[in-house]
Amino acid sequence: MRPSSLSWAAASTLVALAAAPAFAQQQPQPNPCFRWSGQMAIANKAGASTNGTSTASTLWYQGGQAKLSSDQDSNWWTNALVSLPLDESWQTGTPPLTLVEPDSGDPISPPAVSLGAMWASADGNSLYQWGGQWSDNPDVPPPAARTWRYDIQAGEWEVVQTQGDEVGNVAEGQPAIVPGQGTDGDNVAYYSHGHQDDHTTEGWSNQIARIYLNSMIQFDLGSRTMRNITSYSSNAQTSNSSTPQTNPLSRADGSLTYVPNLGTDNKGVLVSIGGATQTQYVEDGSVLDVYDIGAAGWTRQSTLGARVGSRINHCAVRGSAKVHGQQVHHIIVYGGQRINQTDRDSDLYILTIQDNTYTWTDVGTLPGAPTGRAGHQCALSGNQLVVVGGLTRDDVLCEQPGIFVLNTSSFEWQSEYRPNSVFSTPALVANLTGGIGTGFSTSGAGSATGGDGTNDPDTSGATDGSSSGPEGDVSGGTRSDGSGGDGTNAGAIAGGVVGGIVGLALLALLAFLLMRRRRRQREAEDSEKRALAGAAVAGRSNSGSSSSGRGRFVHEKGFARESFSSGAFPPYGWDRRGSGSVQHVGPASDDVEQETAGMETFISTGLAPKRELRVVNADN
Numbered sequence: 001m002r003p004s005s006l007s008w009a010a011a012s013t014l015v016a017l018a019a020a021p022a023f024a025q026q027q028p029q030p031n032p033c034f035r036w037s038g039q040m041a042i043a044n045k046a047g048a049s050t051n052g053t054s055t056a057s058t059l060w061y062q063g064g065q066a067k068l069s070s071d072q073d074s075n076w077w078t079n080a081l082v083s084l085p086l087d088e089s090w091q092t093g094t095p096p097l098t099l100v101e102p103d104s105g106d107p108i109s110p111p112a113v114s115l116g117a118m119w120a121s122a123d124g125n126s127l128y129q130w131g132g133q134w135s136d137n138p139d140v141p142p143p144a145a146r147t148w149r150y151d152i153q154a155g156e157w158e159v160v161q162t163q164g165d166e167v168g169n170v171a172e173g174q175p176a177i178v179p180g181q182g183t184d185g186d187n188v189a190y191y192s193h194g195h196q197d198d199h200t201t202e203g204w205s206n207q208i209a210r211i212y213l214n215s216m217i218q219f220d221l222g223s224r225t226m227r228n229i230t231s232y233s234s235n236a237q238t239s240n241s242s243t244p245q246t247n248p249l250s251r252a253d254g255s256l257t258y259v260p261n262l263g264t265d266n267k268g269v270l271v272s273i274g275g276a277t278q279t280q281y282v283e284d285g286s287v288l289d290v291y292d293i294g295a296a297g298w299t300r301q302s303t304l305g306a307r308v309g310s311r312i313n314h315c316a317v318r319g320s321a322k323v324h325g326q327q328v329h330h331i332i333v334y335g336g337q338r339i340n341q342t343d344r345d346s347d348l349y350i351l352t353i354q355d356n357t358y359t360w361t362d363v364g365t366l367p368g369a370p371t372g373r374a375g376h377q378c379a380l381s382g383n384q385l386v387v388v389g390g391l392t393r394d395d396v397l398c399e400q401p402g403i404f405v406l407n408t409s410s411f412e413w414q415s416e417y418r419p420n421s422v423f424s425t426p427a428l429v430a431n432l433t434g435g436i437g438t439g440f441s442t443s444g445a446g447s448a449t450g451g452d453g454t455n456d457p458d459t460s461g462a463t464d465g466s467s468s469g470p471e472g473d474v475s476g477g478t479r480s481d482g483s484g485g486d487g488t489n490a491g492a493i494a495g496g497v498v499g500g501i502v503g504l505a506l507l508a509l510l511a512f513l514l515m516r517r518r519r520r521q522r523e524a525e526d527s528e529k530r531a532l533a534g535a536a537v538a539g540r541s542n543s544g545s546s547s548s549g550r551g552r553f554v555h556e557k558g559f560a561r562e563s564f565s566s567g568a569f570p571p572y573g574w575d576r577r578g579s580g581s582v583q584h585v586g587p588a589s590d591d592v593e594q595e596t597a598g599m600e601t602f603i604s605t606g607l608a609p610k611r612e613l614r615v616v617n618a619d620n
């Protein structure tokens, strides 16, 4: 951790000494009890430089917050950098996490922030850090906005000079990355929406109300050029069922996911899901906000199928595969919080994007799912969704190591991560796509691997799509030869024979999903009513003071929800209730299995939405 600029380091040290109490509490990195709201990307491992393309061999997790124990109520923010290999097998109970850069003890350098962005360069050797929220307990006054770069091979952080627009700092926005469209074939990063307040922006007092944005930062990693996009084209088109929108809703805490080969000039689209302002959740009913990269504008895109409703601090990843010659994309949404912290769930949704149709499937909570959570980070490696951290719904006492793996082919939670898998159409939606294909192009917040998938083979086999139902060609899943990314195996993978056991399992799953769907529909109706009512509620002035919402996400909606029916917000002070006290209550009456068997569950008022997805101070 040697900042490139000595004077900057000196200045920031002075700031830290003058304004911020020492970060006394050490976190047992890389294995704290909880970690949440950090920044994550997929890149190379140290000592394995490549000549151009990322090997996607390592998951990198920077910053965010962590706790030693569930009742630790300060010093959550950290600037530690942790890695997890993706090119070897491991058990989810004992993931080989490495503390690559211990917490520096100086929250300014490198930044100890939450819910900013970390983006990997196309060659996989650089991690760019931008944006994020600074600690509120202890209070760390935000420094001037900077863009940081971690050189994986040199093991060094530096502040980088950027060109283009002078931009400030934003937190709790929506990061995404688009492969190959930047200068010299590097990646182009995006960070849409988010908010600014006294914990993001240098010199703001807590008397300035938080601002929610609908602007978008675009960062060309190749030329290091920043753009602040504040007005949007009215020519955007993301399918034949979209309408342009030039003034999208401001929000924070949603997700943004790159999907290749759609939109104007087939440059791809960025799909925005969920999010909220201080007073209102975005209701993703049958419409999503989608950004058309080629036209530089947003649309309102109609969706079919299930309704996701309101959701914040979930995670979303995308995998694509060709089925009968056509590229079909799947955005997988996991977890998040619907209304308040007791509403954190472990639900899964799939958004299947096929040419002109965007169709949601509500998968619900699968058997063996982790405890409901929000503020976790996700990455897709082949057909494995790797979940890191999060704040749990029932505030488990300790969740070490807090790493989970979902097989996105079979939609089963696994206790093992296996390298060299390949994305394949989730069997659950094979009836939508007409078959199962495999592909190498995947993306998540800070990661995009396998390019845009244009040259992926079509492995969907000879089925003609007339075979409805998941029985079609379910066995197609993962290639077992482990050859990743070279696109040479065009051999048919789909088999087509489904054993009786698999059939029975699918039937059971179907029954489960139907029950789940019925419940969701009722809830969707309820939440639509709430949203309508909420639109009439005047915005709450938010002081943004450090105590407001400490230990919670910014959008603690418990009170907002009540206000939706009463028509008035509770007094501001409600927000400050008992930041140190912990109530013991029974387990929530939901069907989520408590994965953390034997751990006492309770609801801590210190855990809520995004604010709490703040920082932790890590260890050395």
Ligand SMILES: *[C@@H]1O[C@H](CO)[C@@H](O)[C@H](O)[C@H]1NC(C)=O
Binding pocket: 051, 053
């Ligand atoms: C460069 O990368 C290609 C594949 O991406 C590989 O075949 C080749 O051996 C590499 N060359 C060097 C010098 O590492």
Ligand SMILES: *[C@@H]1O[C@H](CO)[C@@H](O)[C@H](O)[C@H]1NC(C)=O
Binding pocket: 166, 167, 168, 169, 170, 196, 213, 215, 217, 228, 229, 230
């Ligand atoms: C982008 O521009 C908008 C509108 O002027 C401004 O509110 C916002 O702070 C800017 N974003 C950044 C990151 O500077």
Ligand SMILES: *[C@@H]1O[C@H](CO)[C@@H](O)[C@H](O)[C@H]1NC(C)=O
Binding pocket: 240, 241, 355, 356, 357
């Ligand atoms: C949109 O495209 C689909 C095919 O992808 C077609 O079936 C449908 O009729 C089109 N709708 C409109 C309004 O053009």
Ligand SMILES: *[C@@H]1O[C@H](CO)[C@@H](O)[C@H](O)[C@H]1NC(C)=O
Binding pocket: 383, 384, 407, 408, 409, 410, 414, 417, 418, 421, 477, 478
């Ligand atoms: C994921 O599930 C598929 C289908 O059941 C299976 O073939 C594959 O081996 C699983 N992948 C891993 C990495 O376990």
Ligand SMILES: *[C@@H]1O[C@H](CO)[C@@H](O)[C@H](O)[C@H]1NC(C)=O
Binding pocket: 428, 429, 431, 432, 470, 510, 513
């Ligand atoms: C596809 O199958 C899933 C369950 O496997 C079901 O929930 C969904 O409704 C089906 N979709 C269609 C379009 O038939």
Ligand SMILES: *[C@@H]1O[C@H](CO)[C@@H](O)[C@H](O)[C@H]1NC(C)=O
Binding pocket: 339, 340, 341, 342, 343, 557, 558, 559
């Ligand atoms: C949170 O939401 C749940 C239902 O979604 C509700 O039962 C509970 O009372 C809410 N909690 C608070 C603190 O508002």
